[in-house]
Amino acid sequence: MTAPFLSIQNLGVTFTGGTRPVRAVNDVSLDVAEGEAVALIGESGSGKSVTMRAVMRLNPENRSKLEGKIMVGGRDVMGLNTRALSAFRGAEAAMIFQEPLLALDPVYTLGDQIVETIRRHEPISKEAARARALDLFDRVRIPSAKSRLDNYPHEMSGGMRQRAMIALALSCRPKLLLADEPTTALDATVQIQVLLLLRELQRDLGLSIIFVTHDIGAAVEVADRIAVMYAGQIVEQATARDLIRTPRHPYTLGLLKSRAHDAMVKGSKLDAIPGAPPDLANLPEGCPFAPRCFLADAGCRTGSIGIAQISEGHQARCRRLDQTALRDAG
């Protein structure tokens, strides 16, 4: 196996701005190979976005503490100085945001924004940059791309704006694309179009993608691999197929059971995981999921829980995997 394009090792992010330090990400390790799409799923506040922002070093420097190691294309992101960081952002790794209307500057046309971004990284003429912008608009399937380049963000529909944002993110030919809930703000029919577009771009351009979502359906649609996050940790990661078919961590089991999909029959009760996620400023000892876990025993509430290898590429952070395997068989 070749070295992964993105390698996150033992990442920890602590926010120190408030009265108590908040441990938003705790010992996260994740590899993304070249041309691979990995989905990070989990509920709000589980550290998905923070992990992704850490890859771009976008978390506020003076109010957060980073630990661990992040390598992108063989370079240590943590060690980049301001200048190298500017060159890295956009050209090596780019990001798409959840709400394109807020993430696009309202006072410039989309063409201008793309041209500006390209010329920030590459010494090419305005005309050449504009030609590439047109190319990108065609690639993300924006109809009548030429006139759309002169549109302001508010003149476009939601789906169109998200396509435009994808074009903007791809403008400097990044190799890594970080997508922060790119479909959450869109309506259902547009969602699937954008997901398919991402999948297609990933295949055509050989992009590595990290895709943050809380929609398991979307994750399965786009990702080769899925990592499930809970309370700042990756509790289970596996190929999309394995994770859906043979989930092993109790939290993943609960997450899959709670999907509305299986409870579509009228009158049947939706299976919810009891309790609420722990306070990140005051994490319990042991497994953070233990208070809500149906399998937790005394051992789960002390020490730190190691990562167990289940099969090739499938791992979970749980002591009681033998129990979940039994459940599965039964």
Add this chain to the structure above:
Amino acid sequence: MADIAIATPPVEPVRSAGYWQNVGKRLIRDKTAMAAAAVLALITLAAIFAPIVAPMDPLQGRLINRLQPIGSEGHILGTDELGRDMLSRLIWGGRLSLLMGVTPVVLAFFIGSAIGIIAGYAGGWTNTLIMRTVDIFYAFPSVLLAVALSGALGAGLGNALLSLTVVFIPPIARVAESVTTRLRSSDFIEAARASGAGALTIVRVHVLGNVLGPIFVYATSLIAVSMILASGLSFLGLGVRPPNPEWGLMLNTLRTAIYAQPWVAALPGAMIFLVSISFNLLSDGLRSAMEVRQ
């Protein structure tokens, strides 16, 4: 599964007009703002071409003709206490009055925006330091501050302009700071950072582009205040000096004639009122015309 065509409905090509073009169109449709603009244009043009437009020398008067009523022969708007033609003096007075209304605001627009944007973008203790310093100036009533500064610097046009500029920097800096602070945490600034923009680029492109519009609208509304304050300074003998015609100063010198010729004495005040209300109406129109987005 591999070749699912992504359905993209055909859309009529939309040729989008520029943002400022849209603002212009909306402004033109605003009758009140257009009337205000016409009044301002008329007064400004008259002031600029005063040597051609004014029927008489504003400085030469005949004492025998003093305090003629409005509508008297040869002097449509009457004469002042020294027998000078009021119409000519009002036209010439527009030069200094407009200059004193606009210059301090323009200067304060640049200085105040810079201060506010730096404070808002830097945040933290830099913000606290800058904005608390600004607050010290803000704490004084503007009239008092202008009078105190002009008084300390000494009478004269330059000093009056300087003190008015100082008066307008704090409110403009406040507006710039609050808009910038709101922008700083917005997604598109973070998106710009994520695409590799440095602090300078972000301020130059994204902050300036979004901040200058609101500040500009606010600044136009300050022109009226500036004119009134400038007239006040002249009235107190701290701005323009006689015999130069300036509306505030004219108001002061005609004050003694208020019982003899109340209508003539009120004319400079009416001009100040007309111009300042026109600037206010224009600024209101501009504000609503700029709300095209969202």
